[in-house]
Amino acid sequence: MAPLKLIVGNWKMNGLTADSRERAEKLAVAVKGRGNLPFQLILCPPATMVAATAEALRGSVIKCGGQDCHEQSCGAFTGDIAAVMLKDLGCTYVIVGHSERRQHHRETSLQVAAKAKAAHAAGLIAIICVGELDSERSAGQADSVIAGQLKDSIPDTATAENSVIAYEPVWAIGTGKTASSEDIRHMHALIRGKAGKLPILYGGSVKGSNAAEILHIPNVDGVLVGGASLKAEEFLAIAEASGEGK
Numbered sequence: 001m002a003p004l005k006l007i008v009g010n011w012k013m014n015g016l017t018a019d020s021r022e023r024a025e026k027l028a029v030a031v032k033g034r035g036n037l038p039f040q041l042i043l044c045p046p047a048t049m050v051a052a053t054a055e056a057l058r059g060s061v062i063k064c065g066g067q068d069c070h071e072q073s074c075g076a077f078t079g080d081i082a083a084v085m086l087k088d089l090g091c092t093y094v095i096v097g098h099s100e101r102r103q104h105h106r107e108t109s110l111q112v113a114a115k116a117k118a119a120h121a122a123g124l125i126a127i128i129c130v131g132e133l134d135s136e137r138s139a140g141q142a143d144s145v146i147a148g149q150l151k152d153s154i155p156d157t158a159t160a161e162n163s164v165i166a167y168e169p170v171w172a173i174g175t176g177k178t179a180s181s182e183d184i185r186h187m188h189a190l191i192r193g194k195a196g197k198l199p200i201l202y203g204g205s206v207k208g209s210n211a212a213e214i215l216h217i218p219n220v221d222g223v224l225v226g227g228a229s230l231k232a233e234e235f236l237a238i239a240e241a242s243g244e245g246k
């Protein structure tokens, strides 16, 4: 049987507890009792809503994840959250190195690797994000930027069981622009060559109408979805596209 496509919803800094709970419950009901799903749903709410979301997902096949974690397991780091704390709330996954963290919090690839390592130590699966800027792509540097980010962002503790790579071209995030199928095919093949068996997700303006095409490109093992994951129906439509055309 083909491995399940990983369909990850990154809710970013949106909604309040009641919205999270309602969306999680709606999705749990939608997949309940359905055997042989071709996808694994993973919901990554804002930190304050992780507990309510994990609670709403109790008994469901849908998993919960955090959006970031600190590289240390405890200490004097005001405002930060340790991987072990996410695990404690019922998370299975955590996103690290999202381009919004790299951009707005100046996170480096080496820090991202340390966060992924902390996630592994806590028993979480790290979703390690990489992606080039528009200017880097225009300058013909996309391949070398991604190769460099992969080299520095993946810790030596990473295995195909505890790590996932998410390729998200920064210019495609929240812009409505997606990379062309040819560009995705090219970049995912490059990443496969460097990341071996680690599952590889594509992210950047994925929606119901383009999910089927993207999910059937070789070496695309799933998608990381921002805006379109905030509506349960749209997110589900993306997931259902995993099974189309098979």
Ligand code: PGA
Binding pocket: 010, 168, 172, 173, 174, 175, 176, 203, 204, 205, 206, 224, 225, 226, 227, 228
């Ligand atoms: P988007 O975001 O789907 O809204 O483009 C993707 C992401 O940032 O993970």
